[in-house]
Amino acid sequence: MNKRLRTGAIATAGVAAVAAAAILLPNANASTDKPAALKTFSAHSATQLATSLKAGLKDNGAGWYLDSSNGHLVMNVLSEDDARSVRDKGAVAKVVHNSMTALKSGAQTLRDNASVPGTAWSIDPKTNKIVVVADRTVTGAKMATLSKTTNGMGEGMVTVKRSQGEFKRYDGGDAGSAAGGAAGSAAGGAGGAGDAAGGAGDAAGGAGDAAGGAGDAAGGAGDAAGGAGDAAGGAGDGGGAGDGGQAAGPIGGSAIFGGNARCSLGFNVTVKGAPAFLTAGHCGNDSKTWTADQGGSQPLGTVADSKFPKTDFALVKYDDTAAKPQSAVDLGNGSTQEITKAAEAAVGMKVQRSGSTTGLHDGTVTGLDATVNYGNGDIVNGLIQTDVCAEPGDSGGAMFSDDSAVGLTSGGSGDCTAGGETFFQPVTDALKATGAEIGAGGGDASAGGGDNGAGGGKGGGKGGGNAASGGAGNAGAGNAGAGNAGAGAGDPGAGAEDPGTGAQDPGAGAQDPGAGGGDALN
Numbered sequence: 001m002n003k004r005l006r007t008g009a010i011a012t013a014g015v016a017a018v019a020a021a022a023i024l025l026p027n028a029n030a031s032t033d034k035p036a037a038l039k040t041f042s043a044h045s046a047t048q049l050a051t052s053l054k055a056g057l058k059d060n061g062a063g064w065y066l067d068s069s070n071g072h073l074v075m076n077v078l079s080e081d082d083a084r085s086v087r088d089k090g091a092v093a094k095v096v097h098n099s100m101t102a103l104k105s106g107a108q109t110l111r112d113n114a115s116v117p118g119t120a121w122s123i124d125p126k127t128n129k130i131v132v133v134a135d136r137t138v139t140g141a142k143m144a145t146l147s148k149t150t151n152g153m154g155e156g157m158v159t160v161k162r163s164q165g166e167f168k169r170y171d172g173g174d175a176g177s178a179a180g181g182a183a184g185s186a187a188g189g190a191g192g193a194g195d196a197a198g199g200a201g202d203a204a205g206g207a208g209d210a211a212g213g214a215g216d217a218a219g220g221a222g223d224a225a226g227g228a229g230d231a232a233g234g235a236g237d238g239g240g241a242g243d244g245g246q247a248a249g250p251i252g253g254s255a256i257f258g259g260n261a262r263c264s265l266g267f268n269v270t271v272k273g274a275p276a277f278l279t280a281g282h283c284g285n286d287s288k289t290w291t292a293d294q295g296g297s298q299p300l301g302t303v304a305d306s307k308f309p310k311t312d313f314a315l316v317k318y319d320d321t322a323a324k325p326q327s328a329v330d331l332g333n334g335s336t337q338e339i340t341k342a343a344e345a346a347v348g349m350k351v352q353r354s355g356s357t358t359g360l361h362d363g364t365v366t367g368l369d370a371t372v373n374y375g376n377g378d379i380v381n382g383l384i385q386t387d388v389c390a391e392p393g394d395s396g397g398a399m400f401s402d403d404s405a406v407g408l409t410s411g412g413s414g415d416c417t418a419g420g421e422t423f424f425q426p427v428t429d430a431l432k433a434t435g436a437e438i439g440a441g442g443g444d445a446s447a448g449g450g451d452n453g454a455g456g457g458k459g460g461g462k463g464g465g466n467a468a469s470g471g472a473g474n475a476g477a478g479n480a481g482a483g484n485a486g487a488g489a490g491d492p493g494a495g496a497e498d499p500g501t502g503a504q505d506p507g508a509g510a511q512d513p514g515a516g517g518g519d520a521l522n
Contacts, residue, residue, distance in 0.1 A: 039090030040071035043349045062100050063125030066348035096128040106130050106157050114149035116142040117375035122367025122385045135163045135413050165413030165420045169282050172262035172393035252329030252398030253354030257294050258287025264356040264397030266408040268325040269436035275318040279396030281307045284314025309378045312410045313430035327439040329398045332359040342427045342438050343404035345384040351401050355394025358416045363388030372423050383423040389416035399424045
């Protein structure tokens with residue numbers, strides 16, 4: 001009997017051990033099944049993953065943003081169940097209250113009931129709210145209308161902020177006050193005399209001062225006319241070149257002139273192989289033809305398509321169908337950034353903007369799908385909101401991230417002294433609508449037949465023999481005058497001692513109509 005009991009006890013213990021193992025094994029497996037480690041993303045890779053995750057989340061997603069401080073992708077979700085798939089991909093899952101559907105519905109409510117001049121709003125995934133900005137003109141009845149609508153939407157849906165500035169488009173309404181205009185008497189005529197605007201350095205092949213130049217003139221010994229080393233006029237040099245060669249035409253951020261307006265070129269593109277460029281739609285509405293100089297002696301192109309309001313982009317086709325303008329953006333220091341593709345904006349993305357009034361500035365994308373009401377029925381939707389400053393004359397200019405085209409400057413409030421909010425037309429939407437593609441061919445073309453165009457960013461020591469003498473003096477001197485005297489290696493010129501006679505002889509300004517950065521247009 002005892003033996004039987006012992007045998008039964010052993011059998012019972014064995015069953016219990018197996019049962020315990022069955023319980024423990026799944027738990028052991030689960031303990032090793034941890035969420036993926038957080039990954040670091042570029043703006044491009046974050047966009048790709050976020051797009052994929054959004055498709056899986058469907059209505060349970062609520063937007064996303066890039067935490068630029070650590071490179072983490074943050075996806076807003078509506079429940080912990082939704083968060084698992086996000087964490088498994090190495091992203092941060094943030095459980096929020098407002099769905100993207102609800103936020104978009106709230107934005108539509110604002111469009112229907114509170115679209116008063118001087119207001120703007122965008123969806124901010126960081127706060128999971130719609131952020132409304134009212135400029136200084138929104139007072140009295142306009143403010144009452146806005147408050148009534150936003151109060152009815154609930155505190156958890158919308159935040160209202162005030163701006164000290166006034167929302168306006170950033171086209172320059174008076175081309176005559178363009179910053180600096182073109183350089184004075186061109187150094188293009190070898191032996192030609194005369195002082196160039198803001199000039200420094202010796203004139204090409206002879207006496208006189210080259211525009212903003214540095215170094216000895218092309219055709220003589222020394223550096224290229226119009227400034228080897230520092231680009232003429234500093235910021236706003238429309239023909240600046242990277243890698244020692246001047247762009248064969250204007251590039252992103254260069255000043256363009258049409259009628260009484262001055263704007264900025266956004267990005268060079270091609271349309272079915274033909275060269276063209278993108279700028280702001282309100283600029284395209286200002287004038288059908290555009291030139292590289294204020295006087296109109298250097299025609300660039302004709303508007304083929306212009307959309308404003310609702311959206312804000314224009315396509316201008318170059319008159320010279322054989323032109324191969326460089327796909328690049330002016331960095332304002334004699335160098336350029338090559339542009340190879342277009343990219344969607346992402347909240348948190350670090351961006352730069354180049355424009356003909358204020359040159360190069362940087363900042364961060366703060367909102368998407370923004371609406372801004374400039375007044376007089378000029379309401380634009382689907383914009384990118386940023387904290388990058390801009391001023392009149394910068395309209396149409398390039399916003400980019402590394403080698404990716406992102407936006408075209410539309411408008412905003414404030415300036416580059418006080419700061420403010422700025423809005424951009426997404427480049428990807430403009431490309432889709434026009435059938436254009438980023439890039440327009442050669443980037444190393446010289447400005448008239450050499451390897452190193454005058455005014456080239458890195459061409460300092462190479463200038464003398466290869467610099468193009470024709471047109472060298474047309475490099476824009478901007479607003480800088482004596483302050484931006486060239487810094488050529490061979491003969492840096494008189495600089496402040498001989499600032500030139502820019503005020504008396506502003507010249508026709510060939511390649512760079514001048515942007516300087518001092519005198520903003522109104």
